[in-house]
Amino acid sequence: MKDPSKKSQSVLFRATISLAVGTILVFVVLVMVFVRQTTMSLISESKEKIRRQAESLQLAYDSLSEDSSVSDTAIQAFANSFARTEQCSVWFVHNDGKIMYSTSVPSFVRDDILKTGDQVYLGGEWIRNIYQNKGEVYTSDVTNGIFANARSVSVSVAVPTSQKDINVVLFNTINVEEEVFWRLSNALMMPILISFSMALLFFSLMARSLIRPLRALSDAAVQVTKGDLSARIDIPELRKESALKYMLTDEITNMVSTVNNMIERLERQEADRKVFISSIAHDLRTPLTSIKGFLSAISDGTIPPESYPKYMEIIQTQVSRIQQLITSMTEASSLSQVDPDKMEEFDINEMIHDTVQNVENLLNDKNISVNVDLGMNTDSKMLVFGESQLLYRVFYNLLTNAVKFTPVDGIIGISTSYNHEDGKVYVSIEDSGSGIPEDKLDRVFESFYKVDPSRTESGFGLGLYICREIITAHGEKIWAENSDDLGGARFIYTLKDYRHKENK
16 A cells, blocks of 8 residues: 555645746746847847948038048048947948948858959849848848747948948847847846746645645545544644645635544544444343343243233333334434425414424423414415425424423423525524533434433434434424523524425
């Protein structure tokens, strides 16, 4: 069997690697987009720059050439100074391509320079591209595509001067790769590294905080399957104020709480089951021992024939108790569903009156008074929709339970009300008894559970469980609370009103 901790660690490792790979891919795409945009921006800036340089040089050339005191050598010296200052190549070229003067010859145009005798010409594709649209900047060596990244880009422009047939031509080269890398390393590299490191750190912490409950859940499940119901999911972040506490989602917190409650409920049910088995064993052993003793006494003649009726009546009483126990256990396991064909519309107020009359002897024995406050939802009735026989059992069990725990001269309150918003009928039964401890309110409907286990005469602990099963089978709710008015326990359950019959 694999170690769950190793499995969880591998999940954390894979999740961290997945994030790292995903983050790297995102950053790679961002870098490629940055390179593309920066490349285009550099080319656009260089084109605008060389255009301004050409226009500035053209104005200076026109001004110098119109001054008769300025020699060609002085103009060429100015051109050299301009080229060094602006870091470009300056040429004076005739319209026919003849190069009158050049400050330097860029490597990318050397193959297009033609020499004829003592004259040098700019030929090939350059002469056509430069002179087709004078004043327009021409670029070359740019790779087309969404992620173009040429190593270098040449920029050139030709501007006509006031001198006939003479043009000022400027050449420049942009080292795009170097410039982009410089901008990337200075502008983005450090933020990218910091962001990536922080994202990886936070994700690792969050993944760890999310996976730890899963690991604890797995460990607890293994312990429970081995029969250890004392196991609980323990998340340190939930027990103390920790920054990691806020990384746990509500779903994780609810899951931990729900599973712990489930294990706790299983543990309590296991404890109740042991108590129940002990109680059932006692409840069966006592009458069976009595029956066996009486039958043996009858068989060996210890009990005379004239006393047979007396002891047979005792035996019959003990058999009836065993039958009652078996019947309660059978009902508890068979009331989780209702028969749709037996669902009907009936007046719950009328049922309450009949039930109170049926237990009148129990009420008189303890001199208990009953306060009744019955509402109506139509024609002086409180009509509900359900299986009347089963719902009679619910009210009967709750009423006899109230009688059982109400002291002599006590009070029982019964009420019905109708809620127009949810279309439900609410039935309430409360008593003036000692009530139910707050920590046991959510347990009174569990099977075989007794608030006071020492009270063996109080039944088998199945009455309220049967009530919950019947109400749940009708799709309704039942709950217990302590009565503010009478001071004892209060049981409330809901029923569908008569309109549900019309909607079927």
